[in-house]
Amino acid sequence: MRSRDGNRLSALSIFKLIFLFYSLALSAGEYLISYRYVTQNAILYNEVLSIAKAMHKCTGTPSSTLILESDGSDNLNQIISQNEDEFLSFIHALGLDVKHSEINTNLQNSSTTILTLKTTCFKVNFNDNFAKISPLN
Amino acid sequence: MKYSLLLIAFLGAGSLMADEAPVSNITINCENPKTGETCQKSPTEVIDATGMDTVVSDVPKKDAFLAKGAEVRISVIGQGVAPMNTSSPAQAYALAKRAATADAYRLLAEKVKGVRIDGQDLIKNMMVQRSTVRTTVQAMVKNANVVETTFKEGLCEVEMEIVLAHSQFSN
Structure with a gap:
């Protein structure tokens, strides 16, 4: 039979764990991200990075993870724009579709290259000062 | 009698012409990938208009580009x-x-x-x-x-x- 003091101690430890959990994982969400850029004759022509909150639950398991500094913010657009180079390198490593066409007419050359990340669902956990981003495969 | 001699001479000349016609051999080597047995198809005689012998055989297998562990x-x-x-x-x-x-x-x-x-x-x-x-x-x-x-x-x-x-x- 447990004493009253013992019960209080265990209840306190449970509350501590819950508090710790909520302080570490403030919020989490799923986002749809797509990226595309066009290069024409070796000059960057157009670049689009689209980020939107998913309106329904995504399926899949999180794979490779990127951790970005968020400074307490839970605005993914802002976090990514602050760490753009890092995020784009991460996206490149995930894999991009390459579509290249080159036309040579009467010995004059022109080329167009399109690199695309198809719309992919990412799970994002916003902690105190970090955002943990993982694609769902 | 004269006509029969002529007929024999004509037939003999015809058979000689047929022997001189160009003949080519087509050989196809094949191998069963499962059993590893080689099968040799019987050579077929084909009259080749060019008079050149034609031999068709399997293209040699290429080495694997990526070997295991490489x-x-x-x-x-x-x-x-x-x-x-x-x-x-x-x-x-x-x-x-x-x-x-x-x-x-x-x-x-x-x-x-x-x-x-x-x-x-x-x-x-x-x-x-x-x-x-x-x-x-x-x-x-x-x-x-x-x-x-x-x-x-x-x-x-x-x-x-x-x-x-x-x-x-x-x-």
């Missing part, structure tokens, strides 16, 4: 140029780097997957009016690593490499 490292250098109307050197560098990365990805795709080439020449009155060559590449490139980036006189060069392992394709 790795292939493919390295390319992509080039990109900054646009003329940039607001700062930093922007010029960033844009040129992006273009160079796209070029490096294209080169990797070309090396790994290959290029489709279509050509068209328009000739009118024995003169070439228009000569067109179209090349297209379509692929998905994953896990490419940037080795080095250099930016000199408006030209950005990105050295990129990709490692292909046997384990990636043996599922």
Whole structure:
């Protein structure tokens, strides 16, 4: 039979764990991200990075993870724009579709290259000062 | 009697002509991949109009490009140029780097997957009016690593490499 003091101690430890959990994982969400850029004759022509909150639950398991500094913010657009180079390198490593066409007419050359990340669902956990981003495969 | 002698002579000449006609042998060697048994098809005699003997045999098997446990490292250098109307050197560098990365990805795709080439020449009155060559590449490139980036006189060069392992394709 447990004493009253013992019960209080265990209840306190449970509350501590819950508090710790909520302080570490403030919020989490799923986002749809797509990226595309066009290069024409070796000059960057157009670049689009689209980020939107998913309106329904995504399926899949999180794979490779990127951790970005968020400074307490839970605005993914802002976090990514602050760490753009890092995020784009991460996206490149995930894999991009390459579509290249080159036309040579009467010995004059022109080329167009399109690199695309198809719309992919990412799970994002916003902690105190970090955002943990993982694609769902 | 005279006619019968003539007939025999005519038939003899005909048989001689048939013997001299060109004959070719076609030999096809095949092997059963499951049992490993070789099957030899009986040589077929075919009258070849050219009079040349034709021998058809299996193309020798190519060695595997990626042996088990082996790795292939493919390295390319992509080039990109900054646009003329940039607001700062930093922007010029960033844009040129992006273009160079796209070029490096294209080169990797070309090396790994290959290029489709279509050509068209328009000739009118024995003169070439228009000569067109179209090349297209379509692929998905994953896990490419940037080795080095250099930016000199408006030209950005990105050295990129990709490692292909046997384990990636043996599922």
